[in-house]
Amino acid sequence: MPDPKAVDDATWAxxxxxxxxxxxxxxEWWCHTPSNTWFLxxxxxxxxxxxxxxxxxxxxx
Amino acid sequence: xxLRLLKFGLSSKHPEPRMFRQPDSLQPSYDAVIIGxxxxxLAAAYYLARDHGMTNIAVLEKGYIGGGNTGRNTTIIRSNxxxxxxxxxxxxxxxxxxxxxxxxxxxxxxxxxxxxxxxxTDASVRTMRWRAEVNKHxxxxxxxxxxxxxxxACPHMDLSCGGHAPIMGALYHAxxxxxxxxxxxxxxxxxxxxxxxxxHQQTExxxxxxxxxxxxxxxxxRGHISTPKVLCAVAxxxxxxxxxxxxxxxxxxxxxxxxxxxxxxxxxDPIIVSGSLHVxxxxxxxxxxxxxxxxxxxxxxxxxxxxxxxxxxAAHMLELFPFLSHVKVVRQWAGxxxxxxxxxxxxxxxxIDGFYLDSGWGHLGLQGDSGSRKDDGLHGGKRSKSRSHQRxxxxxxxxxxPSRRKRCGFSGALNYENHDLSGERRKADFRILLRxxxxxxx
Numbered sequence: 001m002p003d004p005k006a007v008d009d010a011t012w013a014x015x016x017x018x019x020x021x022x023x024x025x026x027x028e029w030w031c032h033t034p035s036n037t038w039f040l041x042x043x044x045x046x047x048x049x050x051x052x053x054x055x056x057x058x059x060x061x
Numbered sequence: 062x063x064l065r066l067l068k069f070g071l072s073s074k075h076p077e078p079r080m081f082r083q084p085d086s087l088q089p090s091y092d093a094v095i096i097g098x099x100x101x102x103l104a105a106a107y108y109l110a111r112d113h114g115m116t117n118i119a120v121l122e123k124g125y126i127g128g129g130n131t132g133r134n135t136t137i138i139r140s141n142x143x144x145x146x147x148x149x150x151x152x153x154x155x156x157x158x159x160x161x162x163x164x165x166x167x168x169x170x171x172x173x174x175x176x177x178x179x180x181x182t183d184a185s186v187r188t189m190r191w192r193a194e195v196n197k198h199x200x201x202x203x204x205x206x207x208x209x210x211x212x213x214a215c216p217h218m219d220l221s222c223g224g225h226a227p228i229m230g231a232l233y234h235a236x237x238x239x240x241x242x243x244x245x246x247x248x249x250x251x252x253x254x255x256x257x258x259x260x261h262q263q264t265e266x267x268x269x270x271x272x273x274x275x276x277x278x279x280x281x282x283r284g285h286i287s288t289p290k291v292l293c294a295v296a297x298x299x300x301x302x303x304x305x306x307x308x309x310x311x312x313x314x315x316x317x318x319x320x321x322x323x324x325x326x327x328x329x330d331p332i333i334v335s336g337s338l339h340v341x342x343x344x345x346x347x348x349x350x351x352x353x354x355x356x357x358x359x360x361x362x363x364x365x366x367x368x369x370x371x372x373x374x375a376a377h378m379l380e381l382f383p384f385l386s387h388v389k390v391v392r393q394w395a396g397x398x399x400x401x402x403x404x405x406x407x408x409x410x411x412x413i414d415g416f417y418l419d420s421g422w423g424h425l426g427l428q429g430d431s432g433s434r435k436d437d438g439l440h441g442g443k444r445s446k447s448r449s450h451q452r453x454x455x456x457x458x459x460x461x462x463p464s465r466r467k468r469c470g471f472s473g474a475l476n477y478e479n480h481d482l483s484g485e486r487r488k489a490d491f492r493i494l495l496r497x498x499x500x501x502x503x
Binding site: 014017018019020021022023026028045046047048 | 299300301303304309310311312313314359360361362363365402
């Protein structure tokens with residue numbers, strides 16, 4: 001995260017509002033609602049293929 | 062009209078020319094290139110050619126004309142939005158839609174039905190009242206109606222929804238209409254083609270060349286084109302196009318699904334929308350019920366369909382219309398909606414000279430089709446006729462912040478002319494908050 005006090009408005013706005021909307025393999029948070037478990041998913045947003053699911057850990061990032 | 066039709070029956074050959082030319086090859090250069098031959102791209106081409114005398118234009122389409130969201134929506138046209146900018150913009154679009162059939166000499170099957178947005182809770186009655194007042198203030202025919210009036214217009218509906226979600230009232234919008242959606246792309250396409258615009262289907266854009274922040278050309282799978290101006294009107298693929306020129310945006314892509322029942326005798330005259338039940342439905346001239354629900358809940362760049370969608374929507378349809386339980390669903394499909402955080406579109410100039418954007422229409426793009434006269438910037442010179450639009454856009458832009466066109470209360474057009482996709486966006490937070498209590502009806 002850029003330091004909001006140090007960067008100019010354009011950089012900060014870019015961080016806050018813009019996103020990478022291009023199809024790709026993305027790491028996402030999902031929630032298994034019956035157990036209320038949050039976990040990570042690597043998913044291809046072009047094909048909807050789930051490549052990997054795993055719990056959060058330092059290595060996961 | 063009947064006599065004109067007769068020649069189709071008597072002639073052994075098709076008595077009219079094809080609607081479009083099919084140019085064999087791309088020219089090496091054009092004054093402008095429009096990416097996307099849907100309602101928006103072709104409308105821009107048409108008005109540029111008709112009103113601004115700019116005809117050396119190529120419209121590039123990866124698939125076929127009107128095969129994207131233009132042909133994938135549920136054909137509803139209305140202007141009863143919540144925000145003043147949204148109301149004015151879509152009202153102008155509705156007005157343009159009404160004489161489009163004459164202008165094109167093509168039957169768009171534009172059919173004014175009346176549009177009920179059902180309220181199942183006190184909170185949504187309050188929102189409907191708010192919308193009705195905003196609409197009336199801007200001269201839009203829109204009012205809050207009681208359940209008995211809904212029942213009169215639609216005697217088949219179970220107003221108690223099986224006891225789960227009794228209907229307490231509705232926002233009634235008399236000008237609400239449906240139309241043959243792909244015909245609008247054909248009409249604009251034919252008009253543009255007659256005036257000399259080249260429409261190249263099956264032509265995919267692979268890259269856009271930018272030199273010192275100025276557009277210089279477009280790389281396609283059929284060769285390179287040089288051009289100083291590019292309009293990107295590719296709902297659902299906008300992030301990919303922006304990536305080619307190195308721009309970032311708040312846009313995200315979610316699929317929006319719809320389905321159609323088998324045809325039946327005409328019984329449903331008005332368009333019925335329920336935000337709480339996530340249903341919108343109308344009956345086409347052919348007798349099919351066209352039904353849609355809300356966006357799929359996660360990002361996906363694909364037009365796949367799901368059984369989950371059909372099951373959910375069918376269950377909600379049966380709450381409103383229990384007698385439909387034996388009616389079959391014959392088709393389902395999906396489109397990729399360009400979503401913005403506050404559901405208002407993003408259109409206009411960008412940080413790159415010569416790169417114009419028309420995006421973020423979410424599920425509201427069809428209504429904006431005829432409003433896509435934002436060719437102004439593109440042709441640069443005389444802008445007499447579309448001046449009011451230009452002004453309109455400019456005005457909305459100053460007041461608003463971005464967000465594309467879905468059906469809840471929208472804001473309107475955002476032009477990020479002088480703000481690189483971001484500058485004015487902070488105000489958007491406020492709008493999102495405002496909108497949080499509002500049910501999304503489509």
